[in-house]
Amino acid sequence: MIEEIRIKDVGVIEESSLELSGGLNVLTGETGAGKTMILTALSMILGGKADASRVRVGSEKASAEAVVGVSTASRAWRRAEEAGAVDESEEGEEPREEELILARTMGAGGRSRAFLSGRTVPAGVLADVGGSLVAVHGQAEQLRLKSPAAQRRALDRFGGERLAELKERYREAFSRWLRARDEYERISSTSRERREEARQLQEALEEIDALELQPGEDESLKAESMRLENLEGLRSAGALASAALAGSEDAADAPNAVELVETARRALEAESDPALEALAERLATVTADLNDVAVEIAAFVTDLDVEGPGRLDEIQERRAAINALLRKHAPSVDEVLAWADEQRPRLEEIGQDDETLERLERERDEALAEAERLADELSEIRREAGRTLAERVSEELTALAMPSAELSVSVEPREDLDRHGRDEVALLLTPHAGAPAQPLGRGASGGELSRLMLAIEVVLAAADPVPTFVFDEVDAGVGGKAAVEIGRRLAMLARHVQVIVVTHLPQVAAFAETHVRILKGESEGVTSSDVTPLGDEERVTELARMLAGHETSDAARAHAQELLEDARSFAS
Incomplete structure (x- = not known):
């Protein structure tokens, strides 16, 4: 306030x-x-x-x-x-x-x-x-209450809880109808594009699945390809390392790491000294490690001979196929696999369009039927509330010196629904007998309009x-x-x-x-x-002035006091 x-x-x-x-x-x-x-x-x-x-x-x-x-x-x-x-x-x-x-x-x-x-x-x-x-x-x-929207809101509030509850149920049905309708139209309007999208997704996923990609495969093939392209260098390095560690048939008299370390170990063991014995044990471990490395190098060189040029051709062909796929979808195999995982649900969703459209059509029609039924009930309750509102306001107008004036509430249905129903609500005033009903604000003087609004309020x-x-x-x-x-x-x-x-x-x-x-x-x-x-006494003086034109009249003051007492009696 x-x-x-x-x-x-x-x-x-x-x-x-x-x-x-x-x-x-x-x-x-x-x-x-x-x-x-x-x-x-x-x-x-x-x-x-x-x-x-x-x-x-x-x-x-x-x-x-x-x-x-x-x-x-x-x-x-x-x-x-x-x-x-x-x-x-x-x-x-x-x-x-x-x-x-x-x-x-x-x-x-x-x-x-x-x-x-x-x-x-x-x-x-x-x-x-x-x-x-x-x-x-x-x-x-x-x-x-000049606007139709304000008049509808006032009537709906006057209608009380029954109308409010029905209006809430209507809005729920109306919202369901809107959602189903909009989703149905969205899918229907893009059905051709969605079918083409599904075809492209299907081809892409089939191509990916056909290659049976493994995570990180592009990097591992690249590394293997580089190794096979350098076979001679790898063989030479392997042979040299193997001879240095364990010797070779071509240089049987040449010293090698295993023999040298073993000679050192035996020399230390020959002396009975605890410190040298501990070191000899450590050299024994080194000898074993050197032998293991030598064996692994020999296996590596042998594998190179087994793989040979045929394996390199195989790898290059595989890499070419993978690179063609990467150019279409993503920079790496891992990203291609992730993209495929993301697109599979999308393909499944599009593939269910027909079923989805049938479901949405059913939901749309059911929600619309429910909304129309509730809108009809809403219209009837609004008419009932309008009749009651009009009767009460008309009674008030009679008491406010407008005995021939009548308020009527028009509730007319539209063809289309909106979130409030289908009704156009209008408050109409008939200012006197024989006059046409007109919207609020027309056909009434300023005083009549104020009294009308007082009655309504x-x-x-x-x-x-x-x-x-x-x-x-x-x-x-x-x-x-x-x-x-x-x-x-x-x-x-x-x-x-x-x-x-x-x-x-x-x-x-x-x-x-x-x-x-x-x-x-x-x-x-x-x-x-x-x-x-x-204050109280000043009010008597002011009311007396309003009654008689001057505040000193005893009769006017007595009348003013009487008006105040009657008003207080009404208030209590």
Whole structure:
């Protein structure tokens, strides 16, 4: 709710601060005192058009600011978070009450600036935040329920839990239908491309499988190929190493490592010395190792002779086939094998397209049938709720001095479904007998429109609340008993939400929880207004002025006191 409004240099208001309560707040004052300027300031704060002509004469700029209490779980707070005006709430954090400060300045030259909790923002952000916090009723362009979408939402909330539960079931069916339909269309529209993809994948995988690749095979074949291309060098190195280690038939008298180490070992063993014996044992181990290496070298050379040129041809042919595959798919055998593993599920998926399409078609048709059935039920419940809403609002209009006016709720089906059903919802007003039903905002005066919206808001208050309602001209053209009924209904609405009313009627003002008087004065030839909250005695004086034109009349004061007592009796 709005906790405080601060205004500076707006029209006739030089500087004022207005504290508001959570119930019914009434603004009164003589014609021209500046009540309209408060609504002008509020319109600025809520992102409305900023008119430079509203800047007070002699001032460089006008400013208006509102301190608004909101829940951190509200749409307004989330929008403020998106705008960077407040810190974002932590996930899972419990909702709490916080303050938002909405402000606007208007320069005499026509430039305006908007602020949200101290941060400069576009005026549209203020309008977005304010639109979820305050509903202003007084002119057709200010109607909270002007759009068909807003009227449908209001009717759905009025329909209660039964409608809400059915709507949730409908949305689930509608979402299932959308998913199945979109997936069916996606697969159907790409069936030719998918078949070609499957053919190419099948050929590629068959080619890979036919080669029976082994992990790392390209590198091992490369190494073997290099070895076979250097056979003579390998044989020569092997022979030389083998002769040096263990000797050869061609050089039987030449010394070799095994014989030399063995000679050394025997020389050490010949002496009976523990240290030399230990070294001799180590030389025995060396001899065994040298023999083993010599044997392995001989085997290596023998294998070279067995493999020969035939094996090299074999390897080169295999490498050529593998390289052709690598050029198509990946730089290495390991990557080719990984790619193949990734593509096999894809091939299987595409291969099941026919089955998938049959399943999706079945799911799509079943979900659509369910959504259409629920949409029909939704339409019927909306019609029932619409009839009840229309009856209650029409009853309220009778009490508000519009006895011939009737509200009707039109629920007409469209051909296509959307996430809300298939209904076009419209609230229509018949202002008097014989007149055609027209959309809200047409065919009604400003006062009639305000009373119509008051009647609607009173009926919707518990089901579709907005934190703050502002009514202007709600009492235009009425008086007497009808004025009392307007006051009562404003008080009824204020039990659920904050209500701010600009009124000329004492019967309405008597129901206020907070009564503010706008008083016009003049200083040095410049008109100014002062905003003053009234206490009990001051309220009697103000109501007497509104009743009789002057506050000193005993009869007027007695009548004013009676109005206050009757209003308090209603409130209790």
